[in-house]
Amino acid sequence: MSDDASGSATAERGLQGAASGVASFDEPEAGFVRRLQGFLHQYPTSIPFIVLLIGVIIFSIAAPGKFLSPLNLSVVIQQVTIIAILGVAQTLVILTAGIDLSVGVIMILCTVVMGRTAVVYGVPVLIAFPLGLLVGLACGVINGMIVTMLKLPPFIVTLGTWSIFGALNVWYSQSETIRQQDLEASAPFLQLTGTLIKPFQTLQSWGLQLDFLRGWVFTWGSILMIVVAIIVWYVLSKTAFGRHVYAVGDDPDSARLAGISTTKTLVAVYGFAGFICAVAAWAFIGRIGGVSPQAGQTANLDSITAVVIGGTSLFGGRGSIIGTVIGALIVGVFRNGLALSGLELLWQDFAVGVLIIVAVTIDQWIRKISQ
Numbered sequence: 001m002s003d004d005a006s007g008s009a010t011a012e013r014g015l016q017g018a019a020s021g022v023a024s025f026d027e028p029e030a031g032f033v034r035r036l037q038g039f040l041h042q043y044p045t046s047i048p049f050i051v052l053l054i055g056v057i058i059f060s061i062a063a064p065g066k067f068l069s070p071l072n073l074s075v076v077i078q079q080v081t082i083i084a085i086l087g088v089a090q091t092l093v094i095l096t097a098g099i100d101l102s103v104g105v106i107m108i109l110c111t112v113v114m115g116r117t118a119v120v121y122g123v124p125v126l127i128a129f130p131l132g133l134l135v136g137l138a139c140g141v142i143n144g145m146i147v148t149m150l151k152l153p154p155f156i157v158t159l160g161t162w163s164i165f166g167a168l169n170v171w172y173s174q175s176e177t178i179r180q181q182d183l184e185a186s187a188p189f190l191q192l193t194g195t196l197i198k199p200f201q202t203l204q205s206w207g208l209q210l211d212f213l214r215g216w217v218f219t220w221g222s223i224l225m226i227v228v229a230i231i232v233w234y235v236l237s238k239t240a241f242g243r244h245v246y247a248v249g250d251d252p253d254s255a256r257l258a259g260i261s262t263t264k265t266l267v268a269v270y271g272f273a274g275f276i277c278a279v280a281a282w283a284f285i286g287r288i289g290g291v292s293p294q295a296g297q298t299a300n301l302d303s304i305t306a307v308v309i310g311g312t313s314l315f316g317g318r319g320s321i322i323g324t325v326i327g328a329l330i331v332g333v334f335r336n337g338l339a340l341s342g343l344e345l346l347w348q349d350f351a352v353g354v355l356i357i358v359a360v361t362i363d364q365w366i367r368k369i370s371q
Contacts, residue, residue, distance in 0.1 A: 045323040047362060048310050051355070052330050059337030066340050070215030076332045077218065080306075081225045082107075082284050084328035086299055087306035088232050089276035091324045092269050094307055095236075096249040097316025098147065098154035100270070102162040103277050104299030106139045109165050110281035112173040115291030118187035119178050125187040133278040139165055140274020144267035162300070173293035180289035193221035193286030221283040225325075228279060233321040245269060249316030305331060305352060309359045330355065 059067045066072060086103050093100040114132035117123045123131075139161070146157045183191060197220065200213040236242035244265045247255040252262050285291060310327025312319025331352055338348045 045311055045320050045326065047359075048323050048326040048330060051309075052326055052333060055330060055333045055337065059333065059340065063337065063340040067337055070213075071217065072336065072340070074215075074217045076329070076336050077222050078287075079336070080328040080332035081219070081221045082280055082287060082296075082299070083302045083306050083331070084225050084325050085228055085276060085280040085283060086303035087310070087324040087328050088228055088321055089273035089280070090303040090307045091310075091312055091319060091321055092232070092236075092245065092273045092276075093154065094249075094304075094312050094314060095245050095316055095319055096266060096269055097252075097314075098266070098269075099158065099304070099314075100143065100154065100273060101158040101300050102139070102143065102165055103273065103303050104296050105162050105165045105169060106136055106274055106277040107281045107284060107299060108293060108296045109139070109169045109172075110136045110278040111285050111291050111295075112169055112293050114190055114281060115178045115183060115187070115285060116173060116176075118190065119182050119291075122186075125189045128187065129189065129282070132281060133275060136278025136281065137271055137275040140277070141267060141271040143274065144270030147270065148263045148266050169293050173291075175293060177293070178291035183285070183290055190282065190285045191289060193219065193224055193283045194289060195220050195286070197223070219286065221286050224279065224283050228276060229321050229325050232276070236321060241265070241268070246317055249318075251317070302331070305356055308363075309355050311359070311363070313363050314360065315363075 056068075086107060089103050090100060110132040113135045114128050117131055118125050118128035143154075143158055143161055146152060146161070147154050150157075180191075197218040199216055199218070200210065203210055203213065236245060244255070244260050247258065247260055248262050248265050255265075256262050284296065288295060306328040307319070307324050308314065308327070309330050310319070310323035310325070312323060334351050334355070335348045338351060339345075
């Protein structure tokens with residue numbers, strides 16, 4: 001017998017009794033915690049929605065007859081309108097793994113440009129209003145160009161432009177407030193977003209009696225918030241630009257290798273965010289009725305709070321506009337509910353701080369599934 005034949009026979013005898021099953025490389029069935037982690041990773045908006053639902057249930061029990069009244073819920077929606085719009089702008093930036101500390105001061109600068117140009121300098125509102133929108137767009141583009149051209153961290157860049165835009169705000173406004181009466185006389189269009197909408201009375205005048213709408217009061221600013229959220233949601237979900245935003249935030253090097261211009265995408269994101277801040281300025285003028293260069297001091301942090309609580313990852317690449325709007329509503333619900341329960345403002349801030357820490361902790365836990 002040859003050596004080859006002898007070796008084959010020996011090998012065949014060694015394989016006798018060996019298992020004949022097909023090899024499987026699938027992971028064992030995941031436990032409940034692992035499956036929950038995977039579900040939350042796939043549907044991050046579910047977390048803020050659950051938190052919002054829990055908050056509504058708790059405060060409806062803690063303040064029966066008050067919290068769930070149509071008038072009170074209408075007030076909550078009106079209170080979160082500005083923060084939700086700024087949160088949408090902030091979401092765009094954070095999705096790219098950046099952050100914009102200047103969104104609040106951009107908004108105030110745009111209110112000053114719109115109001116002062118129309119009232120003090122007598123420029124027609126048809127020019128003053130678009131000028132304010134262009135200022136917001138320009139501020140955002142400046143942020144994006146500095147971040148991309150100088151390769152500086154967005155935190156440092158927007159911290160610097162926060163001071164720069166703030167100084168321009170003081171210079172152009174001369175620290176003067178424009179009263180509601182003056183704005184109403186010269187540029188009432190700028191106050192349009194503060195106009196109240198009473199759906200029950202409106203439909204009743206048309207011959208429709210819908211009792212479930214009784215007591216609800218909205219503003220055009222709230223409608224503007226919904227329109228902005230829908231437009232940006234569509235851009236992020238249904239367009240190539242939206243896919244580029246997520247790709248750049250998830251892994252900029254891979255996005256670059258895939259042919260995506262990270263520089264153009266980032267500049268476009270910051271410019272888009274600045275434009276949305278200008279839209280928020282219009283809503284803010286309607287909210288307060290006038291123009292105050294000292295207003296909106298906490299808008300930067302409030303927008304970040306809404307984004308983080310809404311489930312958008314601070315590390316980029318994951319999040320949604322719907323989550324941000326829900327995050328803004330969570331902040332409004334908790335502040336309003338705690339106030340109706342008789343707790344002081346400091347405990348409202350305490351609760352919001354806890355929500356932020358819990359949200360970031362959950363985000364870190366969820367991210368482990370992709371590691």
